[in-house]
Amino acid sequence: MSARNIFTRPARLAAIAPYGWMVLFFLVPFGFVLKLSLSQVANAQPPYLPVFDLGAGWQALIAAVSALSLDNFRLLLSDQLYLLAGLRSLTVAATATVLLLLIGYPIAYAMSRLPRHWQPLAMILVIVPFWTSFLIRVYAWINILQHDGLLNQILLTLHIVSEPVVWLSTDTAMYIGMVYSYLPFMILPLYATLSKLDPALLEAAADLGSSPLQSFWRVTLPLSLPGVGAGALLCFIPLVGEFVIPDLLAGSDSLMIGQTLWLEFFTNRDWPVAAATAVMLLAILLLPLVIYDRFQRRQMVRS
Amino acid sequence: MGPLSEITPQASVDTALPLLRIDTVGKQFGGFTAVDEVSLDIKAGEFFALLGPSGCGKTTLLRMLAGFETPDSGRILLHGEDVAQMPPHQRPVNMMFQSYALFPHLNVRDNIAFGLRRAGMPRAEINARVAELVALVRLEGLEKRRPEQLSGGQRQRVALARAVARRPQLLLLDEPLAALDKKLRDSTQRELLALQRKLGLTFIVVTHDQDEAMTLADRIGVMNAGKLAQVATPRQLYEEPRSRWVAEFVGDVNIIEGQIEAREGGRLRVATQGAGVLTALAPRDLGGATDVCVAIRPEKIRLSQRAPASDSGAATINRLEGTIANVNYLGSASSYTIMLDGGGATLRASLANAARVSADAYAAGQRVTVWFAPDDCIVLDR
Numbered sequence: 176m177s178a179r180n181i182f183t184r185p186a187r188l189a190a191i192a193p194y195g196w197m198v199l200f201f202l203v204p205f206g207f208v209l210k211l212s213l214s215q216v217a218n219a220q221p222p223y224l225p226v227f228d229l230g231a232g233w234q235a236l237i238a239a240v241s242a243l244s245l246d247n248f249r250l251l252l253s254d255q256l257y258l259l260a261g262l263r264s265l266t267v268a269a270t271a272t273v274l275l276l277l278i279g280y281p282i283a284y285a286m287s288r289l290p291r292h293w294q295p296l297a298m299i300l301v302i303v304p305f306w307t308s309f310l311i312r313v314y315a316w317i318n319i320l321q322h323d324g325l326l327n328q329i330l331l332t333l334h335i336v337s338e339p340v341v342w343l344s345t346d347t348a349m350y351i352g353m354v355y356s357y358l359p360f361m362i363l364p365l366y367a368t369l370s371k372l373d374p375a376l377l378e379a380a381a382d383l384g385s386s387p388l389q390s391f392w393r394v395t396l397p398l399s400l401p402g403v404g405a406g407a408l409l410c411f412i413p414l415v416g417e418f419v420i421p422d423l424l425a426g427s428d429s430l431m432i433g434q435t436l437w438l439e440f441f442t443n444r445d446w447p448v449a450a451a452t453a454v455m456l457l458a459i460l461l462l463p464l465v466i467y468d469r470f471q472r473r474q475m476v477r478s
Numbered sequence: 479m480g481p482l483s484e485i486t487p488q489a490s491v492d493t494a495l496p497l498l499r500i501d502t503v504g505k506q507f508g509g510f511t512a513v514d515e516v517s518l519d520i521k522a523g524e525f526f527a528l529l530g531p532s533g534c535g536k537t538t539l540l541r542m543l544a545g546f547e548t549p550d551s552g553r554i555l556l557h558g559e560d561v562a563q564m565p566p567h568q569r570p571v572n573m574m575f576q577s578y579a580l581f582p583h584l585n586v587r588d589n590i591a592f593g594l595r596r597a598g599m600p601r602a603e604i605n606a607r608v609a610e611l612v613a614l615v616r617l618e619g620l621e622k623r624r625p626e627q628l629s630g631g632q633r634q635r636v637a638l639a640r641a642v643a644r645r646p647q648l649l650l651l652d653e654p655l656a657a658l659d660k661k662l663r664d665s666t667q668r669e670l671l672a673l674q675r676k677l678g679l680t681f682i683v684v685t686h687d688q689d690e691a692m693t694l695a696d697r698i699g700v701m702n703a704g705k706l707a708q709v710a711t712p713r714q715l716y717e718e719p720r721s722r723w724v725a726e727f728v729g730d731v732n733i734i735e736g737q738i739e740a741r742e743g744g745r746l747r748v749a750t751q752g753a754g755v756l757t758a759l760a761p762r763d764l765g766g767a768t769d770v771c772v773a774i775r776p777e778k779i780r781l782s783q784r785a786p787a788s789d790s791g792a793a794t795i796n797r798l799e800g801t802i803a804n805v806n807y808l809g810s811a812s813s814y815t816i817m818l819d820g821g822g823a824t825l826r827a828s829l830a831n832a833a834r835v836s837a838d839a840y841a842a843g844q845r846v847t848v849w850f851a852p853d854d855c856i857v858l859d860r
Contacts, residue, residue, distance in 0.1 A: 194667050200588075243824050250587055356695045365731070373577070373579065375577050375579035376579050376582075378544075378546055378566070378573075378579065378580060379573075379575060379579035379580075379581070380581075380592070381545075381546075381565070381566040381567045382544060382545075382567070382571075382572055382573045382593075383572065383592050383593030383596055383640070383643075383644070384565075384567050384593050384596035384597055384644070385592075385596050386567055387567075389567075389596060393592075395580060398582065398583055
């Protein structure tokens with residue numbers, strides 16, 4: 176009786192609200208994109224066919240539905256450009272995620288080992304770059320990495336190199352931009368798990384004969400895996416679809432899937448192929464999400 | 479077997495040295511002295527308890543033995559070797575943590591085997607040792623469980639098995655039973671004692687619970703403000719406290735302040751404020767102090783409605799008149815508060831409820847005669 180009373184009407188509403196949000200702002204727009212991806216490009220306004228016109232009657236609607244086809248997806252699968260872009264997106268995102276992990280983990284670990292009263296400050300320092308617009312920060316990197324930019328000036332002054340190095344429009348520049356931009360997304364979940372780690376566990380490991388290095392491998396690292404998973408996912412998924420950083424910092428000889436999407440949509444005005452690319456991207460990104468969800472669920476069952 | 483073999487006793491060579499000698503060890507945190515020049519010998523096979531209120535330094539002392547804190551001064555000799563500066567993972571000492579500190583990502587088996595693997599024990603030997611330990615702490619069938627799938631009592635046993643797995647010569651236990659409920663604590667106490675006897679290990683347990691210390695330990699070291707106030711067997715600690723602080727900390731006690739009036743043979747006559755002149759057994763080492771206090775345990779005080787029947791030894795028995803002010807029924811015993819005549823001093827007496835329906839039960843407001851033997855009075859420096 177009393178247990179049932181928890182679900183009073185406002186509470187039920189609150190429970191449903193997130194689903195309503197998801198339907199309204201995710202599923203419905205996705206329905207539009209999916210429909211668009213099954214349409215054909217047309218020199219018209221809007222630039223695709225068929226158009227659903229509910230006022231034109233039942234027959235017209237059925238004709239419109241039957242005009243939908245998977246042609247765009249066939250194109251995506253047959254044209255090497257898209258496959259290569261997709262492959263490059265995955266490898267770039269994976270490489271950047273590994274780099275982020277290698278750089279972010281030691282930082283998060285050091286943060287969690289700071290005296291308690293210094294930790295909030297370290298946290299703020301990680302978040303502070305967000306106070307500047309993302310675009311401005313990427314443009315700042317263009318400045319630093321260009322021919323007579325700050326980086327080359329420093330390298331020349333220190334006589335590390337004898338002539339300016341080409342940084343801009345290379346994959347190196349792109350990775351620098353990606354690691355820089357996404358680092359907080361890697362550090363924060365890692366820090367969250369590492370700072371929750373009970374110091375008594377490390378004492379117990381040492382007590383049982385583990386050297387500090389062994390304690391790290393046997394205790395700290397395994398217990399921080401949920402943070403590693405969350406951080407990697409938080410970086411990998413947006414990185415696969417990343418458009419701005421490769422466009423501004425990388426060379427133009429190979430494209431990531433986000434860039435092809437942009438090209439199809441704005442340069443080619445081929446909305447249906449762009450929509451099909453978006454659907455494809457989503458399908459690819461669903462895979463790591465499902466794997467992570469499995470992993471999380473297993474952890475939940477345990478506790 | 480590598481490091482494990484280093485743990486095997488070398489003490490047999492040098493029997494003059496105790497297993498563990500703590501030699502004027504001190505530790506400060508900032509300006510606060512946590513452990514103040516503590517010296518203590520622990521014999522092999524002993525069950526030793528460090529007892530004290532929170533903040534007395536007992537845990538810091540234990541952590542220095544484990545290697546988690548480094549002493550500022552003094553030596554910690556284990557088999558005659560100074561280990562004070564040795565990192566914890568190199569010490570042949572194991573600890574059972576108050577929170578148990580079980581590895582949440584490992585199952586029972588792997589938790590117990592953790593220290594054995596670090597010692598490089600061959601797999602077959604590890605399997606045999608773990609099986610033996612699992613049986614010892616009665617966790618058969620739970621080997622694959624993770625810590626969060628265990629009850630509090632089961633976790634405690636895993637922690638214990640893990641701590642004794644390497645057969646340490648010295649096992650440190652930090653409040654080992656504090657997280658258990660009362661019923662479980664009693665049975666676990668007995669198991670802990672049996673285990674210690676069976677394995678022949680030396681245990682040092684830190685506790686704030688004096689019943690626990692009394693039940694478990696061969697000897698108890700009472701700590702106060704970073705110092706060892708007294709090291710004694712449970713009986714000595716209770717019956718022969720060396721200071722007023724120890725008398726008051728261990729068990730319940732009546733303290734009556736007074737001055738020494740006369741010394742007659744083995745007896746002292748102490749003039750008190752509210753309880754007249756008391757006769758007490760003269761202690762051996764009181765020095766020249768005349769301002770003293772007399773300590774009497776409540777259960778050593780007798781009550782009667784009349785004067786004691788045999789009045790022949792009247793001179794040597796302390797007899798006072800008073801009124802029952804309060805009665806606390808506690809089940810096996812009752813605690814009485816007696817307001818003494820003239821002076822307003824109160825005494826607490828504890829009487830066993832030996833019969834279910836007691837004709838001798840006293841009620842508040844009743845006049846009583848209070849009496850106790852001089853031998854039960856402890857004279858202590860104020």
